[in-house]
Amino acid sequence: MPPTIRFLGAAGTVTGSRFLIESGEKRLLIDCGLFQGPRELRQRNWEPMPIEPSTFDAVVLTHGHIDHCGYLPRIVKRGFSGPVYGTPATAGLLGIMLPDSAHLQEEEARYRNKKGYTKHKPALPLYTKEDARETLGLVRTAPYQKPFSPVPGFEVTLHPSGHILGAVFVEVNVEGRRIVVSGDIGGYDRIVMGPPAPLPPDVDYVLVESTYGGRSQEHRPVQDQLEEHIAPALARGGVVVIPAFAVGRTTLILYHLRQLMEKGRLPDVPVFVDSPMATDAVELYCKFGDEHNLRVDLLKSASCPIVTPQIKLIRKVEESKELNHLRGPAVIVSASGMATGGRVVHHLKNRLPHRDNLVLLVGYQAMGTRGRRILDGADDVRIFGRDVPIRAEVASIRGLSAHGDADDIMRWLGTARRPPRKTFLVHGEEDGLKAMAKRVKDELGWKFAVPRYLESVELS
Ligand SMILES: [Zn+2]
Structure with missing residues (x-):
C-alpha cells in the first residue's frame, strides 16, 4: 500500500x-x-x-x-x-x-x-x-x-x-x-x-x-496610510486605539510607528501595548532577532530591535486600568484584532464615545464581530451589555497581512x-x-x- x-x-x-x-x-x-x-x-x-x-x-x-x-x-x-x-x-x-x-x-x-x-x-x-x-x-x-x-x-x-x-x-x-x-x-x-x-x-x-x-494586495505604502490617519488624531490630542492580533501584527505596527516617529512624520508620543500575549510575542521577536529583518534597521539603537523608549509594554491588569485615565496624544495597541474579546474591548468602551479619538482597524474584520460593526459605520456598538455610541473617528488601513x-x-x-x-x-x-x-x-x-x-x- x-x-x-x-x-x-x-x-x-x-x-x-x-x-x-x-x-x-x-x-x-x-x-x-x-x-x-x-x-x-x-x-x-x-x-x-x-x-x-x-x-x-x-x-x-x-x-x-x-x-x-x-x-x-x-x-x-x-x-x-x-x-x-x-x-x-x-x-x-x-x-x-x-x-x-x-x-x-x-x-x-x-x-x-x-x-x-x-x-x-x-x-x-x-x-x-x-x-x-x-x-x-x-x-x-x-x-x-x-x-x-x-x-x-x-x-x-x-x-x-x-x-x-x-x-x-x-x-x-x-x-x-x-x-x-x-x-x-x-x-x-x-x-x-x-x-x-x-x-x-x-x-x-x-x-x-x-x-x-x-x-492581489495592492495598496498604498503602509506608513503613508498610518500617517494620514494617526497624525491628525494626535494633533488634536486624541488617543488612537489600534485593535491588533497579538502575534505578528502588533510587532509590525510597532515597527512602522517607530519609523514614522524617527522620520518626524509622527510626534514622539507614548505607545502602549496592552496585551500580555502581545507583550510576550514582542519579547519573542526580540529573542529570535536573527530570524527576521528588523535587526538590520534597529539593532543599532536598542538591545531589542522592537521595544523602544516610547513603547510601554503593559502586563498587569492595574496598569491596563490606569490607561482609562490616560490623556492624549497617545497610542494604545491592544488585542483582540476583531474586538471580539481581550483588553481592547475596555479601551473601545472608553474611547469610542469621544470625537478626538481614532479607532484604527488594521486587519480583516469578520462578519458578526464588533470590529466589523465599527468598520461598517454603525452609530453604536454593544459592549458589556450597553450600547456604546461611536463618535470617535474610525478608519482602516490595508497591507499588514x-x-x-x-x-x-x-x-x-x-x-x-x-x-x-x-x-x-x-x-x-x-x-x-x-x-x-x-x-x-x-x-x-x-x-x-x-x-x-x-x-x-x-x-x-
Ligand atoms: Zn498563520
Missing part, C-alpha cells in the same frame, strides 16, 4: 489545518489546528476524529497560529502522547498561544453555564489549562533546513515560509515520495519576515494554502524545478480555492485537486 494523506481540516475552508500522512502502521500529523469562525465549523472541534489521536506517532507544526496548533491540547486530552515538533520560535509561541486558548475555552464554558446556553449540563471546555500544560511538555524543537526523523520511515525538513516568527513549510520524505505542506506562506519583500524558501527539488505532492487565492497574496503564492510555486505529480489546494474559502485552481492550471499547467473534508488520497 502506498502512503496516504487524509485531509482532517483546512479542506474547503481556511481553519482547522490538520493533515495526516500514513505509511504502513505509522502516522504523522502535520499541523493540529482549531476550526474557527462560523458555528458549523467550530462544531467540528467537538466531533471525534475519524482516527483515534492516540494512534498518531508524532505531530509536526508549520507555525504557532491557533488555526494550525490550537487543537493540540484536545488530542492530548484524547490520548495522544507522542512528540510535537516545531522550530524553537514556534515552540516559544506555543507557550503563549496554548495557555491563552485554554483560558478562552474555559471562559466560554463558564459563560455558557452561567447563561444556560448549553445542551450539555454542565458545559465543558474543549480543553483546560492543565491540558495545555501537558501539551507543552510534549513539544520538541527542530532546526530549520536540517532533516530529522520524527517517526521511523519519515524524514522531515522545515523550511522558512516567511509568514510569522518561526513559521515553516514542511517537507516530508516517505517511501520515496516527497510531499510539501505549505502552512501559511508569507510575501516577498516584506519588512519583518524574509521571503519563503524555494521549494525543494523534485517535489511529488504540494499542499498549498489559498487564503488570498483570488486577491502576514499572508502572501495570490502573486506571492504563484511565485513560490514557480520555484519548483519540475511540476509536482499533484498539487492539493487547501486552506482557502470557495472563492480563493477557485481562483487559485485557475491560476495553477492556466499559468503552471499543473495537475491539481481540491480535497474535501476528511477525504483520503493515495500517494501512488
Whole structure:
C-alpha cells in the first residue's frame, strides 16, 4: 500500500489545518489546528476524529497560529502522547498561544453555564489549562533546513515560509515520495519576515494554502496610510486605539510607528501595548532577532530591535486600568484584532464615545464581530451589555497581512524545478480555492485537486 494523506481540516475552508500522512502502521500529523469562525465549523472541534489521536506517532507544526496548533491540547486530552515538533520560535509561541486558548475555552464554558446556553449540563471546555500544560511538555524543537526523523520511515525538513516568527513549510520524505505542506506562506519583500524558501527539488505532492487565492494586495505604502490617519488624531490630542492580533501584527505596527516617529512624520508620543500575549510575542521577536529583518534597521539603537523608549509594554491588569485615565496624544495597541474579546474591548468602551479619538482597524474584520460593526459605520456598538455610541473617528488601513497574496503564492510555486505529480489546494474559502485552481492550471499547467473534508488520497 502506498502512503496516504487524509485531509482532517483546512479542506474547503481556511481553519482547522490538520493533515495526516500514513505509511504502513505509522502516522504523522502535520499541523493540529482549531476550526474557527462560523458555528458549523467550530462544531467540528467537538466531533471525534475519524482516527483515534492516540494512534498518531508524532505531530509536526508549520507555525504557532491557533488555526494550525490550537487543537493540540484536545488530542492530548484524547490520548495522544507522542512528540510535537516545531522550530524553537514556534515552540516559544506555543507557550503563549496554548495557555491563552485554554483560558478562552474555559471562559466560554463558564459563560455558557452561567447563561444556560448549553445542551450539555454542565458545559465543558474543549480543553483546560492543565491540558495545555501537558501539551507543552510534549513539544520538541527542530532546526530549520536540517532533516530529522520524527517517526521511523519519515524524514522531515522545515523550511522558512516567511509568514510569522518561526513559521515553516514542511517537507516530508516517505517511501520515496516527497510531499510539501505549505502552512501559511508569507510575501516577498516584506519588512519583518524574509521571503519563503524555494521549494525543494523534485517535489511529488504540494499542499498549498489559498487564503488570498483570488486577491492581489495592492495598496498604498503602509506608513503613508498610518500617517494620514494617526497624525491628525494626535494633533488634536486624541488617543488612537489600534485593535491588533497579538502575534505578528502588533510587532509590525510597532515597527512602522517607530519609523514614522524617527522620520518626524509622527510626534514622539507614548505607545502602549496592552496585551500580555502581545507583550510576550514582542519579547519573542526580540529573542529570535536573527530570524527576521528588523535587526538590520534597529539593532543599532536598542538591545531589542522592537521595544523602544516610547513603547510601554503593559502586563498587569492595574496598569491596563490606569490607561482609562490616560490623556492624549497617545497610542494604545491592544488585542483582540476583531474586538471580539481581550483588553481592547475596555479601551473601545472608553474611547469610542469621544470625537478626538481614532479607532484604527488594521486587519480583516469578520462578519458578526464588533470590529466589523465599527468598520461598517454603525452609530453604536454593544459592549458589556450597553450600547456604546461611536463618535470617535474610525478608519482602516490595508497591507499588514502576514499572508502572501495570490502573486506571492504563484511565485513560490514557480520555484519548483519540475511540476509536482499533484498539487492539493487547501486552506482557502470557495472563492480563493477557485481562483487559485485557475491560476495553477492556466499559468503552471499543473495537475491539481481540491480535497474535501476528511477525504483520503493515495500517494501512488
Ligand atoms: Zn498563520
